[in-house]
Amino acid sequence: MNSNGEKTLIIGAAGFVGVHLMTCLSAEGRNVSATKLSQETIDSDIAVYDLDILDADAVRTLFEDVNPGCVFHLAAQSSVALSWKEPALTVDINIKGAVHVLEAARAMKHPARVLLIGSSEEYGAVRPEQLPVDEETPLRPGNIYAATKAAQDMLGAVYANAYGMDVLMIRAFNHIGPGQSPMFAVSDFCRQVARIESGLQEPIIRVGNLSAKRDFTDVRDVVRAYSLLSQRGEGGTAYNVGSGCSVSIQSILDIILAQAKADIRVERDETRFRPADVPVVEADTKRLRETTGWRPEIPVSETIADALAWWRMYCRDDRIGIDGRDI
Numbered sequence: 001m002n003s004n005g006e007k008t009l010i011i012g013a014a015g016f017v018g019v020h021l022m023t024c025l026s027a028e029g030r031n032v033s034a035t036k037l038s039q040e041t042i043d044s045d046i047a048v049y050d051l052d053i054l055d056a057d058a059v060r061t062l063f064e065d066v067n068p069g070c071v072f073h074l075a076a077q078s079s080v081a082l083s084w085k086e087p088a089l090t091v092d093i094n095i096k097g098a099v100h101v102l103e104a105a106r107a108m109k110h111p112a113r114v115l116l117i118g119s120s121e122e123y124g125a126v127r128p129e130q131l132p133v134d135e136e137t138p139l140r141p142g143n144i145y146a147a148t149k150a151a152q153d154m155l156g157a158v159y160a161n162a163y164g165m166d167v168l169m170i171r172a173f174n175h176i177g178p179g180q181s182p183m184f185a186v187s188d189f190c191r192q193v194a195r196i197e198s199g200l201q202e203p204i205i206r207v208g209n210l211s212a213k214r215d216f217t218d219v220r221d222v223v224r225a226y227s228l229l230s231q232r233g234e235g236g237t238a239y240n241v242g243s244g245c246s247v248s249i250q251s252i253l254d255i256i257l258a259q260a261k262a263d264i265r266v267e268r269d270e271t272r273f274r275p276a277d278v279p280v281v282e283a284d285t286k287r288l289r290e291t292t293g294w295r296p297e298i299p300v301s302e303t304i305a306d307a308l309a310w311w312r313m314y315c316r317d318d319r320i321g322i323d324g325r326d327i
C-alpha cells in the first residue's frame, strides 16, 4: 500500500482532525489532496477542492479527476447535540454522504482504499464487564449521531464483503488538541481559561459531569494511527483508535487549572450535563497495536499546553479584532 506517488485524498479536511491529518501525511511525504466545503478555508500548499458530499455526481467526478489510491473520509456532521436537532441532515451527511464516497470508490477502475472515520459513540452504553471495549462488542448507539456512524461502519463492511472493496472502519475514541471546537468538554475548558486570562470572562469555569471517565488521545497521535492503518490495516476490518486508558474529566480539568495563569473557581452548570452520560469509556487497542505497532506518544499535559496556547492566541486575536468568529 501507499507506493511512492500514490495519491491520498482527505475528504472533510477543513475540520479539526483534517487539518492535523494533512500536516501528518504531508510530513510523511505523501502525495496529498484535500476537500473542503466552499465556505471553508484551508491554508496549505496542497491541492484543495470544494466538495459537498451530498452531491453524488460531484464526489464521483472528483474521484475520476484525482484518481486516489487511498481516501480518508472525515467529512461529517460531527455534533451529537446538533444530531438531536437536525436528525435528517445528520442522516444525510453521515450516511448518504458515506455511500456517495463508497460508490465513487467502487466506480473507479482500481477502487481506492477507503478509511471511514467513525466514533466510539457507536458502541453506546457499554456495560462495565465489556470494558475495555473491543471491536467485536455489539454496536448499540445511544444517539442519532452515533446511529449514523454505526450505519456508516456497517455499510463499509457490506461494501468490503459484497464487492471485495478495501474499506477500513475506524472507531475513534475521544481526541483532544489544538483547534478543537468548544462543543467538546476539554476544548471548552481551555477556551474558558484563555478567556478568563484575557479578561473576557469572570474567573469562574463552568463544568458538567466531571466524574465520567473517557479514553483521551492527542489528535496528532490519532492521525498518526490513521496513517499507519492506511498502510498496514486490513480491508473489511474495524479498528479502535484510542489510548487504551480512561481518565476522569476531573483529572483533565485539574491539569488545565494547574496550567492556568489565573485563580479560577469551578462551578457546576446543570445545562452542561448530558442526559445519559456513560460512566466509563475505554478502548481495547490490541488490534491497532498489533497491526501497526502504534503507541500514543504525546502526554496529556503537553496536549493541554498546546490547546491552551491555541485558545490564548485565538482570544488575543479576538480581542484585537483580527477575527470575530464566535466558535
Ligand code: A2R
Binding pocket: 012, 013, 014, 015, 016, 017, 018, 036, 037, 040, 051, 052, 053, 054, 073, 074, 075, 076, 077, 078, 079, 093, 097, 117, 118, 119, 172
Ligand atoms: O460542519 P462544518 O461546516 O464544520 O464542515 C464539516 C465538514 N462537512 C462536510 N463536508 C463535505 N460535505 C458535507 N455535506 C459536509 N458537512 C459537514 O466535515 C467539517 O469541516 C468536516 C468534519 O470535521 P469536524 O466536524 O471538525 O469533525 P472532526 O472532529 O474533524 O472529526 C473527523 C471525523 C468525523 O467524521 C467525526 O464524526 C469522526 O471523525 O469522529
